[in-house]
Amino acid sequence: MCLKKYLADDLIQVSILLSLCGVRVDVDPYLLPLREIIQGQSSGLTQTHFHDLRNSLGRQGLQPKSVDVDGFFMMRQFQGWVRSLDRLQVPAMQLETWLVHSEHGPLASAAGQTGPLSGAAGQEGSGDSSGLSIRMGEGVEDMMDDGLGAVSALHVDQEDEDELIKEGAHADQRAEQDTFDYVTNQQSGETLISPLDGTNNEWEQNGVERWSDDTPFMRHVIQVFGEDVCELPIADRVETELSLQDYLRLEGDPELPDPELMESDADHLLAHQSLLSPLIPLEDPSLDLEQNWQDILAIMEPQEMEDEAYHYSAHSEEGMTLSGPTDFVNEALSLHQATFSSFSQEAGSTSDRSSTLEVTPPHSAEHLSSFYNSSQDLDGDPFEIADLFPLPGGEDHALSNNSPFHSSSYTFLDEPALASSLEPLLREVILREISLEDLAVQEGISQFQISQLEEHLDSDSGLSLNFSHSPASSSQSCCSCSSACSHCSSTASSSSDTAYQSGSEEVMGFGEGAVGGSMSSKMCREMSLEPGYYQQFPWLEHIGHDHTYNQPLSSSLSQKKPQKSFSKELLRTEDQAKCTTRDEYRAHAMRIPFSNEHIISLPVEEFNDLLSRHQLSDAQLTLVRDIRRRGKNKMAAQNCRQRKLDTLSGLEQSVADLRLRRARLIKEKAAFLHSVREMKQCLSRLCQEVFPGPINDQARSYGTDDYALPLTSEHHAMLSSHLMTNSESKSKPCRKQKLKKK
């Protein structure tokens, strides 16, 4: 009973504050004994020193008899809502009303249970409460600067509680005053002085009244929402995203921190990050990562942490609010998550992920894993988490490898629902890709068959085959060669590069192509005569275009649907059902005893023999000859068109080559011109050297007509005058110039 009162009045207050800050501190560790009382199951979470806590509370003169059981359960309900404030889907009125009602009486000793981080257990008074006060005084930027602050804050909660319990310290209201006075002071923009030094007395005395029953704020809220709001049925809950910050922004209550001020602390944060209140801990030089972790691990063993983390995730998925040391860690992770978001934004990373990370509570291990990966992705420093959460005894990897925090599986799907919805699709796509490629590799299936499979998988109609990207043209050429064939005229007609294959390397694997060569004809014949060939692609038997619409025949059907109905009505055999072209129908209608493939693909001698072997009427003979003519002409048209295309592409290539050649020639020309220019310049310089003065001593210039510059065998040039005699030339001051032979 005492605990209930304690919880209702004190701890919840702290949890509310931290939750409103986005800290999402779970007070369930404190409620664990009570849960055991209520649920009869401890869930193996035995962290709270219940008896010591009660003893400590008893010494504080609390009123254990003034307990409202209904209020407790209501409190439990609201408590869950508070924990989900970061993505609030809470009946705002009920929640806020509860916030109002839960503020009566002395504030939580939990706030006062915090002790100095330095571990000065003996410190009393305001000093004992400094830990939480520091945390609540933290700004968002500071939180970003030191992601451990949250952990340390939580840790300090636990540690200080223990200390306080052990020592029977009085978790007095001064701590609460520290806490809430800080809020008030920060709202007013005052420079905050950490109560750690025990020098700030003024704001220790200001805040409690504001959260008392008779404060203006409380009265205002009660007046607005009424006390009966909490009794509203769940069905009347209104889906709202209104957070307390929104409420404050709307109400403009001067008693509470200014949201704008809070946002101004970290304007680079997301909007909902602004909801992180200034209660986030400030950076404290005394906070030591290792020390904090040791403190945490002093509370729980690593294995327990892992197990309980898993426990936490499992129960969280069930919508429960299991708490305990795991919650402790998860909340810490949540805080670091926010910190990483801040980091990432500072680093210019995308805000989407940060947003996701920020608003998504750590429901499960997947979330944590995604957070881990996200942090890695954002920071590019996979050791950041390890730095923040170092594991003792060199087991730094134990967490990431064995625990639900393992991050190898979740990289981008932060939202489990989204992941679950996308997973089948992704799996299907990937498996399809893998399977097809594996088939191609292992089974030797050709690209054509792969494309067939893909088309079969992709197409619901089977009429939109596209072989332009595959070597299928070879086989198609055979199909078309055998058509207007019954089975695959559609495939042949749907290809732009079907029959005309000459020169195509892709064709060589399947034959020489449909044009001309006896090889192709033979193969086409074999293919067309092979009934099992199309069984490899049974879907091809049910698809096809009919392009023989313009044939003048009384029974001709210009539309596909009538053709299909025609086939269904008139054709009896299964082979007849395979008829897809008009000539097919005609042949079956005229009871031609051989297939169109024969008619078209057979050489003329064999064809004539075939006709001679069968006693056919004139109409049948005419039809057979027309079928053959049309079939061959169709192939010829296809080849012709393909040839046209090839010609066009060849011309384009020729044009491109010619342009390249032209450009190259122009460049060579420019180079030659440049070379000529250099040679001229060189020659000019050489002339200047050879003939330094335009006038010699005889006032005569060295003209080419008068002088020569013969090149000796030693690559020397000697200026000689035609006018001079040898003796004169020797006597004259001729210049000797060494010339380098280029």
Added chain:
DNA sequence: AACCCCTGTCATCCG
């Protein structure tokens, strides 16, 4: 509805 592309078909030419 107009336009474009593809395809089948016919008529014609040519080797």
Added chain:
DNA sequence: CCCGGATGACAGGGG
């Protein structure tokens, strides 16, 4: 002259 291929032209379907 016949045959088969080539090709221009036309028509229809489909996007």
